[in-house]
Every structure is written in structure tokens, then in C-alpha cells.
Amino acid sequence: MSNTAQVIVEDTGVVGYVHYEGHTIYERVAEGLHRAAETATTCRLDDPSYLTRIVLDAANPCPGATRGFGVCAEPFDRVYRTVVVNGDNRTVTIETIYEDDDNEGVYGVEEFIEEYAPEDVETER
Secondary structure, eight states: OOOOEEEEETTTTEEEEESSOGGGHHHHHHHHHHHHHTOSSOOOTTOHHHHHHHHHHHHOSSTTOSSSEEEESSOOSSOSEEEEEETTTTEEEEEESOTTOTTOEEEEHHHHHHHHSOTTOOSOO
16 A cells, blocks of 8 residues: 655755655655755755755665655645755645644754654764
């Protein structure tokens, strides 16, 4: 059964689509944002291309696989969870189809990382 999610990087309009493991999208995006914000030389949240690449890399639950993750230019309208990243405004918005999901809302990037990043998140891979 599918467990869909998507991450939209508003700065570039690029969408990453996860067909399975969508329930882990918040943690995966938080990990990517943590890495983008904490790179060794500079914060890369202001670099739309880098931000997009690192967030989509982190969002992919199956690196190297030929199924389960895709990149597209238009958001899907029927997914369980959507995470919208805006590096310019430094916000993350969570949207979900679940009425009882208390995670929905707008977060600051730092707040989102604090709330969702795994404790053992690595800054660089």
C-alpha cells in the first residue's frame, strides 16, 4: 500500500514525490534542512539550487533505487503529506489530509529542525 508524501521547494518550484515511507517525510526534510543550515563554511538556505538538492536528497527514502521517489515540476493533489520549504522566508509548511494531524502549520526553519530532526542527524555526508 502506498504512503505518499511530497516536498515542495518554493524557491525553485521543484517537487520531490515519495510513494512509500511518506510517514518519515518530516524527519527526512528536517535532516536536509539541518545539513543546509549547518554546512562547514556557510548557511546554504539562501542558495535555492543547493537547498533544493540537499532537501530532495534527504527526502529520498530509497537512494539508488528505481522506484519509490521522483522529481517533478508540479505538485500532486492527492498525497497524504506535503512539506513546503521556503528558504528565502525560512519557513516550512506542513499540509496533510489527516484531520487529526497536529503537525499541520507553518514553522520557522529552526523550529522545524528542532521539532523533527533525528537526534543523531549528521551535518555533512
